[in-house]
Ligand SMILES: CC(C)(COP(=O)(O)OP(=O)(O)OC[C@H]1O[C@@H](n2cnc3c(N)ncnc32)[C@H](O)[C@@H]1O)[C@@H](O)C(=O)NCCC(=O)NCCS
């Protein structure tokens with residue numbers, strides 16, 4: 247089974263490209279969704295996060311869960327705290343990723359995709375056969391992200407500061423998918439990659 251990494255900066259169009267892969271019946275692992283599950287009711291990250299950042303979890307009808315708003319306040323803009331949070335969360339995400347790949351292999355998939363925002367930041371390119379980078383002009387990225395509810399200039403700056411620059415990502419990509427033109431164009435680029443598997 248081949249494994250492709252799908253990555254790109256915030257708002258560059260990872261989830262949208264991931265959905266095109268899914269429509270082609272290719273299994274996709276979504277690292278952001280895995281983080282949400284791990285921090286959700288009964289998730290494996292809840293207890294260690296409460297220990298490291300007291301007061302950032304709360305009881306819910308389905309069990310204790312991370313209060314993401316509170317956790318965000320505790321870590322955004324605080325590098326040491328975010329490093330600590332990543333040291334808790336990333337090994338758990340990696341474990342989920344291994345489980346996902348094992349399940350895809352069992353089902354006989356020929357190709358699986360890992361949608362991982364921090365692929366380069368976490369040495370993920372070594373775990374995949376090929377890296378696909380979604381990219382768009384910086385102005386497009388900004389407009390897209392600032393449209394989201396709860397997003398502010400300050401939050402966007404803090405997130406971008408933790409991610410490798412788009413220029414570097416593009417240089418390290420095996421293939422680029424441009425998402426600044428149109429949905430149709432980006433979908434076609436993904437379909438072409440899959441058709442050629444190369
Ligand atoms: C800080 C937290 C609580 C904020 O939660 P919130 O719901 O507000 O944001 P969300 O998770 O949807 O992320 C918003 C955007 O920031 C990006 N992002 C999240 N964490 C990080 C990080 N540590 N470094 C760089 N970018 C990040 C996401 O990919 C996404 O594009 C949460 O992002 C978190 O627990 N982050 C640490 C885990 C992590 O590194 N996740 C990245 C994907 S593996």
Ligand SMILES: Nc1ncnc2c1ncn2[C@@H]1O[C@H](COP(=O)(O)OP(=O)(O)OP(=O)(O)O)[C@@H](O)[C@H]1O
Pocket residue numbers: 254255256257258259260261262263278363390424425426427428429430432433
């Ligand atoms: N090819 C495209 N053409 C036009 N708009 C797009 C395209 N791809 C994505 N978008 C839009 O850009 C925004 C961000 O896309 P998406 O959610 O896929 O990005 P992401 O990289 O997954 O973001 P995040 O890092 O925050 O998870 C969405 O509003 C989406 O509709």
